[in-house]
Amino acid sequence: MGKNNLNRKMTNTNKLKKIQIIVCDIDGTLLNSDGEIGQESKKLIKELQSNSVLVTLASARMYSAIKPFTEELEITTPVICIDGALIKNPQNGNILFESFVKEKYVKKAINMADQMLLKIALCQDDAIVFTEHNSAISMLLDKYGAKFREIQSYSDICRKTLEVIVVGENDESVKLLRNKLDFPYAFGLSTFYYKSQSKKGIYYLEIRKKGSSKGSAALRLMKHLRIKPADAAVIGDWYNDISLFSTPAFKVAMKNAVPELRRLANHITSNTNNEDGTAGFFENVLRAKRGKV
Secondary structure: OOHHHHHHHHHHHHHHHHOOEEEEEHHHHHEOOOOOEOHHHHHHHHHHHHOOOEEEEEOOOOHHHHHHHHHHHOOOOOEEEHHHOEEEOOOOOOEEEEOOOOHHHHHHHHHHHHHOOOEEEEEOOOOEEEEHHHOOHHHHOOOOOOOEEEEOOOOOOHHHOOEEEEEEOOHHHHHHHHHHOOOOOOOOEEEEEEEOOOOOOOEEEEEEEOOOOHHHHHHHHHHHHOOOHHHEEEEEOOHHHOOHHHOOOEEEEOOOOOHHHHHHOOEEOOOOHHHOOHHHHHHHHHHHHOOOO
């Protein structure tokens, strides 16, 4: 082994020994293509928690779609939901942080969606809510495992909206609505436009309060837990994990991660999410804690 490689291994080992919390993405990272957690990762996560290493999840998913995994993995640390718009404790249901879209912008999005014949739904803490006029949205959304609830009117819930979701078949209309909610027409919003990967000809727009991201939520959680960001590790695969990789944490990219994430990583897993790639890193942390690296 060359001197530089030996120094790098020693540096990484020292960092792994200090890790007090691991913040792990779910889809494309912890889960395989069948939506399952690898058996080895499942075992190692429980061992990590028994060895005083906290493990938590950070996802674009709603809390209702994350909770089954916290139960399966016996995670008690607050989890990061809706890309950082909500941090919630799975033990007692207490909310550590929530970031609401301003009511006036929620109403503006609803009015514009109606005018442009687009479907719209509002993400609340417990479910994605929609009106009868927008009922088709539950079949069009790629919100894995989320709970949906039909209501009569949006008027009474606009104040408590964590995320606005717009869906349409006309990409120009969706883009126009996005432009009308960007500066200078609106302030303090983050908008994310993308095309469905599984449904042909369907386009999405997600609207959240600016500053809501996995990275900012992870730092907020670490502060709450009194853990230094340098004593944390983050694991991800996709573009919405880039903010996690902008923190001082030890950065782990999956083998199947997008190139932008791999370039920022301190470590890239040897296996993909379909090969239980997270297990190798979990094992490395445990070995470092036990002085076996």
